[in-house]
Amino acid sequence: MPKTIKKVGVLTSGGDSPGMNAAIRSVVRTCAYHNIECIGIYRGYQGMIEGDFKEMGPRSVNNIVNKGGTILKSARSVEFRTPEGRKKAHDNLVKAGVDALVVIGGDGSFTGGLIFNSEFDFPVMGIPGTIDNDIYGTSFTLGYDTALNTVVDCIDKIRDTASSHNRLFFVEVMGRDAGHIALNAGIGAGAEEILIPEEDLGLDRLLDSLQKSKASGKSSSIVVIAEGDKIGKNVFELKDYVEANLPEYDVRVSVLGHMQRGGSPSCFDRVLASRLGVKAVESLIEGKSNYMVGLREDKVILTPLEQAIKGKSEIDRELLRVSDIMST
Amino acid sequence: MPKTIKKVGVLTSGGDSPGMNAAIRSVVRTCAYHNIECIGIYRGYQGMIEGDFKEMGPRSVNNIVNKGGTILKSARSVEFRTPEGRKKAHDNLVKAGVDALVVIGGDGSFTGGLIFNSEFDFPVMGIPGTIDNDIYGTSFTLGYDTALNTVVDCIDKIRDTASSHNRLFFVEVMGRDAGHIALNAGIGAGAEEILIPEEDLGLDRLLDSLQKSKASGKSSSIVVIAEGDKIGKNVFELKDYVEANLPEYDVRVSVLGHMQRGGSPSCFDRVLASRLGVKAVESLIEGKSNYMVGLREDKVILTPLEQAIKGKSEIDRELLRVSDIMST
Amino acid sequence: MPKTIKKVGVLTSGGDSPGMNAAIRSVVRTCAYHNIECIGIYRGYQGMIEGDFKEMGPRSVNNIVNKGGTILKSARSVEFRTPEGRKKAHDNLVKAGVDALVVIGGDGSFTGGLIFNSEFDFPVMGIPGTIDNDIYGTSFTLGYDTALNTVVDCIDKIRDTASSHNRLFFVEVMGRDAGHIALNAGIGAGAEEILIPEEDLGLDRLLDSLQKSKASGKSSSIVVIAEGDKIGKNVFELKDYVEANLPEYDVRVSVLGHMQRGGSPSCFDRVLASRLGVKAVESLIEGKSNYMVGLREDKVILTPLEQAIKGKSEIDRELLRVSDIMST
Amino acid sequence: MPKTIKKVGVLTSGGDSPGMNAAIRSVVRTCAYHNIECIGIYRGYQGMIEGDFKEMGPRSVNNIVNKGGTILKSARSVEFRTPEGRKKAHDNLVKAGVDALVVIGGDGSFTGGLIFNSEFDFPVMGIPGTIDNDIYGTSFTLGYDTALNTVVDCIDKIRDTASSHNRLFFVEVMGRDAGHIALNAGIGAGAEEILIPEEDLGLDRLLDSLQKSKASGKSSSIVVIAEGDKIGKNVFELKDYVEANLPEYDVRVSVLGHMQRGGSPSCFDRVLASRLGVKAVESLIEGKSNYMVGLREDKVILTPLEQAIKGKSEIDRELLRVSDIMST
Structure with missing residues (x-):
């Protein structure tokens, strides 16, 4: 029989993404709904080590469903990579009476959670929060849909000036290892060509x-x-x-950068955050641990954290063909 | 063996929705990609009756992927409900050399297409375009995601003034028979209560x-x-x-109205439109008819038009519970 | 010689408008810059009567420059219309050590401030905050520019569906006594006709x-x-x-309503709020009272509150002619 | 007595800016209103040399008031810098029956117009279109207000992620010679520091x-x-x-780039474009030439093109002080 959860801790970790606040709100209110206490942990695992906690009730999360960023802030923690760091963190949680953890973040954050669980048998549930959509086990990560709209909105503006001047623009978007943003925003913005990490188009x-x-x-x-x-x-x-090889082209470059991480979340991301937060807390209550909640095939599902970390979120190769056809 | 398709006609019918232009563009370019001709039919079935056609090549649909409304316009046609009207329409298509039809619209438009097919054995493929998301066979209709963002954006603004004045707002959104917009935008906007056609909450x-x-x-x-x-x-x-029964409340009403149908489509709707347009045309090429293309469980699929018309697109009742928890 | 100002109180009153938060921030930070204390008064004059105050330092107004609404909230106060109410309010200010007042609001709020000043010789400075732009002494009130953009954005969406269906839309915008919003947003949105309180166009x-x-x-x-x-x-x-007299028209109505009061302020409104807040506080420091700060002919100027209340902010009649020409 | 104007040519030249389309529309419709013909000249002076003209009536400019970019396109023309080029251009205008010119653009475009006028005594009127607001004789150039909103919207998004991670961001905005965008958008976005060409702050x-x-x-x-x-x-x-000198700071860079030139114009820019277009055409009708229309001290005025080119549009130094106070 699972031990009864009385107090949940929630943190955001890694790069922030729109919808994280909506997810925090969902976790806090689902706890309140089930008469469980909730504390917010500031600055991810680093705040866990420093005991930077705050009691959170349903009114603590008023008016944040539509805010970008994360009110709990995020940070990298070198110390959490050491057993001593994690020990301190665990001591702080125990002292504060926290008996389960919701981690909102990406791969790296889940890995931290998994190690923490293995050392202290502490219940951990993950919510995928990153604009890159590069996490196995969910078709949509929190913030991805918003980032797509941000990118498409920027490229629409660039298109105005590109077509006024008959120019070629290279627009760099986020995605170090995953082409989801480039591929989907590229189709959405009517790009003539899309270059992604998964596919070597060739010069x-x-x-x-x-x-x-x-x-x-x-x-x-x-x-x-x-x-x-x-x-x-x-x-x-x-x-x-390109300018050396195609002198008829006047090329301009635009690197969209960090604005892709911010902004008020889309309705899709807010609803997703609300659903995932409910599922995360209720799964902990049911005694589950070491899962990530996600949305796949229109359903909220659980994926073992280990799989979520090891698996790869493949791009839909059919979209490459769609892009090709659209640029006819 | 299916007859070879040489020329596709495309029309938009019923209430317009964001993404219809992106779908027209996709149909036109997919035709071009496969060396098939394409004509645009203005004002839905009425334009079919009047022979209001226009040849469309890939350059005819430049710079419309991000435009709301429909460049082919939409209209109701009383005449198309008569056998004489449909006969005229068919004669016009034959004269123009059109041998297959893509209908972008909702239930009513699909019914028209199905009757037309039954009378003239004319290949018809449907693309679900309506903000209401009330069509069986797809988890998302074209324009629905955009409408959700429009509604949520409006309610965010209303929330600003509501919380400055400690007021209660009743916000009416579209959805005569379906609560999808109300339910999802309500959760997204952090509504305290959501009233939908599918559920009698009770006064x-x-x-x-x-x-x-x-x-x-x-x-x-x-x-x-x-x-x-x-x-x-x-x-x-x-x-x-409510004011009679809860005098402590100062209630204001806002009816969002037709702006919900307009606006530049979200990235999601643009990508969806692109995918569905490709599938519609390629299905016609494969000799299929009387299907609606849709997105379900993350996949582009076909649903027989008859099912799409008769079936009901149920709301996800789990969302009612999520809404309830979120308003804790 | 003017008495030295040591502590300024700031309040928002009347209908809220985008930019009020930016003005509060400006008042608070200008006080800090000049080493003057500042308190925020909640819910306008009602909070003054109830002593609903909060000390505000420069960090109290972090991250509000871009937020709609007013963090100090707004309310009507019947009690402040009575000498007893105003006496209580004055007692509270004296007790809190407040020796000058910045009132952000419209005509009615300024009238309250003027009476308060006349009774207690209490320094008062007004900042015009209303979306209606109906205040004499400034070419732009706070929130007006934002409201124009909101209205134009809504009508752009309505235009999408209007032109898809060849329809006529009547769009009602705010402005009970002043046509500024209708006239400017009408021109901005390319309206065919504009009806305003200042001019009887005739049916x-x-x-x-x-x-x-x-x-x-x-x-x-x-x-x-x-x-x-x-x-x-x-x-x-x-x-x-119109439908009775011009049966060829299919008319739809859209009442934009309260969303016009909300939303993140435009850059123009944020800069205006910043400038007016500085001027208001620095004018109090210089010993001035009973003025409204405003922007006219590209300059920040002072207008006696009495004039601001009695004067009328005329529409620019040349714009009626521009509208006429634009609808050619 | 001035010669009667029967046909006006309109072109856009130099970097494009939001509101150019609204200005084209205004010029075209003002001509129609006064029963004057109008032709659009594509790609600025280059199109004038190539005779790339198009007759424009009031319906040619439907639905462009809200579009970024310029439907007439813009281009640099080396050839127009030669007497031969200008001779060709003049011949084309004469052949097409054009007897006056409206040039929408910046300094360089006005210089071209002035030389053209001096050589052929051809009536020329300028409309200031550039996001940089760096033209003498107007407080606002077309597109400037829109660009400010675009910049502020981007920085709001960047602020979300900056405050989630406690980071310092350097955001580069347009303005090679003029600090108007940086200064106003910086205040609007709540920047802690603003660096502009007009002022050496010092490292x-x-x-x-x-x-x-x-x-x-x-x-x-x-x-x-x-x-x-x-x-x-x-x-x-x-x-x-900065990172070398202030190691406590984790600095990120964002270069906003060309998106600042695009996007749907703000209401302010649309109204301004409408007013300036009317004034430009009606001034030509009155026999005036070699002026730029502009908005100064809330009024539409004329400035001799020569002054507009030679004069400098100074930043408002008071804003530097406001910025300083706001970052308290």
């Missing part, structure tokens, strides 16, 4: 595609490039390469 | 909930109400009723 | 204009109507009247 | 200010930097310098 194909695009009567073009594309050049080198 | 429960909300220390409240809620009062009558 | 002219618009080949039309238009019919009666 | 002062900001309890900071700031380091060098 020849890029040049070829740009030439065809010009020949087909397009006056302006957008190429969306993930940070970690396979083509082996950074976006500025790519500009030089 | 007592509403009063009770509002009283609890006040008692719990909330200074302002939002109630989201679908047009067709079950409670049997319109939103202004409801205001009077 | 015949409206019908005439709509007929011309149809004849000129426009497929859809938007008429923007201020709440308090002179035409003497509400927006729904107007719809009936 | 010591920057370090000092950042240290004070940290000491005052701010957890995150934003520094807004105009492209052409006086400090003599680019934004990445500045990051290195």
Whole structure:
């Protein structure tokens, strides 16, 4: 029989993403709904080590469902990678009466949680929060949908000036290891070409595609490039390469950067956060541990944290074909 | 062996929704990609009757992926409900060399397509375009995600003034027969209560909930109400009723109205439109007819038009519970 | 020689508007900059009567420059209209050591401030905060620019669906006594006709204009109507009247409502709020009282509160002509 | 007596900006209103040389008031800098029956217009279109207000992630020679420090200010930097310098780039465009030439093109002080 959960701790860790606040709110209110206490842990695992805690009731999370960022803040913790650090953290949780943990973050944060669980047999539940959508076990991570809208909104603006001047733009978006943002926002923004880490398009194909695009009567073009594309050049080198090989093109570069991590979450991300928060807390109450909650095939499901960490969130290769057809 | 498709006609019908243009673009470009001709039919079935056609190549749909509304326009057609009207329409298609049809719209539009097919054995494929998300066979209709963001954005603004004045707002959103918008946008906007056509909450429960909300220390409240809620009062009558029974509340009403149908589509709707357009045209090429393309369980699938029309797109009742917990 | 100001009280009163928080922040930080204490007074004059005060330092107003609404809340106060109410309020201020007041609000709020000053010789400075732009002595009130953008954004969405269906929309915007919002947002949104309180266009002219618009080949039309238009019919009666007289038109109505008061302030409103807050506090320090700060002819200026209350903020009649030309 | 204007040509030139389309629409419709013909000239002066013209009636500019970019496109023209090029351009105008020109653009475009006028005694009127607000004779150039909102919206998003991680961000905005965007958007976004071309803050002062900001309890900071700031380091060098000198800071850089030029214009820019277009055409009708229309001290005025080119649009130095106070 699982031990009864009386007090849940919640933290956000790793890069922040829109919807984290909505998830915190959901965790806090689900606890209140089930008459469980809840504390917020500031600055991720580092705050756990420092005992930087705050009691949270349903009114502590008023008016945050629509706020970007995380009211609990996030930080990297070198100390949590040491057994001593984790020991301190555990002592603090025990002292505060916390008997289960909800970790909102990505792969690295889940790994920390899993180690913590293995050392202290402490119940841990993960909620996938990252704009990159690179976590196995969920079709959507918190913040991903919002980031897509942010990117598409920026490229729509860039398109205005690109088509006024018949220019080619290279737009770099986030995604060091995963092309989800580039691929989906690229299709959404009507990009002529999309470069992602999962697929080596090749420089020849890029040049070829740009030439065809010009020949087909397009006056302006957008190429969306993930940070970690396979083509082996950074976006500025790519500009030089294309201008050297296709002198008819006047290339401009735009690196969207950190704004992709912020902003008021989309409705989709807010609802997702609300659902995942409920599931995380209720799973802990049912005695479960070491799972990540996620949304897959339209259902809220659990995936063992270990799988979530080891698995790879593949891009949908059919989308590469859709992108290809759309740039006809 | 299916007859070879050489020319596809595409139309939008019924209430317009964001993403219809992206779907038109996808149909047109998929045709071009497969070396099939494409014509746009203006004003839905009425334009089919009047022969209001336009040849469309890949450049005809430049810069519309991000535009609300439909460049092909939409209209109701009384005449298409008569055999004579449909005969005229068919004659026009034959004259123009069109041998398959993509209908972007809702239930009513699909019914028209199905009858047309049964009379003339004319290949028809449907793409679900409506903000209401009330079509069986797809988890998301085109425009639904955008409408949710529009509603949530409006309610965020209303929340600003509601909490400055400690007021209660009743916000009416679209949904005569379906509560999808109210339920999801209500959760996304942090509504204290949500009234939908699928569920009779009852007036007592509403009063009770509002009283609890006040008692719990909330200074302002939002109630989201679908047009067709079950409670049997319109939103202004409801205001009077609540003010009569809970004099401590200062109630304001906001009816969001037609702006919910417009606006630049979200990235989700643009990608969805692109995928569904490809699938619709390629299914026609494969000789299929009388299906609706949709997205379910993360996959693009086909549903027989007849099922799509007769089936009901149920709300996810788990969301009612999530809403309940979130308003703790 | 003016008495030295040591502690300023700031309140928001009347209808809230975007930019009020930015103005509060500016007042608080300008006080800190000049080593003056500052307290926030909750819920306008009512909080003054109830002694609902809070010490505010520069960090109390972190991250509010971009928030709609007012963190100090707003309320009507019947009690403040009585000498007893005002006496209590004054006692509270004296007890708290407050020796000057910044009132952010509209006409009514300024009138309260003026009476308060006349009774207790208490220094008062006004900052015009209302979306209606109906205050004499400033070309822009706080929140007006944001409201214009909100309205135009809504009408852009309505235009999408209007032109998809070749419909006529009547859009009611705020402005019971002033047509600033209707006139400017109407021009901004490309409205075919604009009805405002300052000008009786007449029903015949409206019908005439709509007929011309149809004849000129426009497929859809938007008429923007201020709440308090002179035409003497509400927006729904107007719809009936037009449909009775111009049966070729299919009219829809949209009442934008309270969302116009909310939302993140525009850059213009944030900068204006910052400038006006500095001027208000520094004018108090210089010993001035009974003025409203405002922006006129590109300069921050002072207007005696009495004038600000009695004067009328006229619409720019040239804009009526511009609107006329634009709807050619 | 001035010669009667029968046909006006309109072009956009230089960097595009939001509101250019609204200005084109205004010029076209004002011509129609006064029964004057109008032609659109594509790609600025280059299109004038190539005779790339299009007749424009009031319906040619439907639904563009809210579109970013310019439907007439823009381009640089080396050829127009030669007498031969200008001769060709003049021949084309004469052949097309055009007898007056409206140039929407910046300094360089006005210089071209002035030379053209001096050589052919051809009536020219300028409308200031650039996001930089760096033109003498108007308090607001077309697109400036929109760009401010775009920048502030981006920095709000960056602020979300900055405060989640307690980071310092350097945000580079447009403005090679003018600090208007940096200064106003910086105040609007609540930047802790603002670096502009007009003022050499000095590196010591920057370090000092950042240290004070940290000491005052701010957890995150934003520094807004105009492209052409006086400090003599680019934004990445500045990051290195600050990290070397203030190791407690974790600095991130964001270069907003070309998206600042795009997007749907704000209501302010749309109304401004409408007013300036009317004034430009009606001034030509009155026989005026070689003026720029602008908005100053709340009035639409004319400034001789020569002055507009030679004069400098100074920043409001009071805003530097406001920025200073706001970052208390």
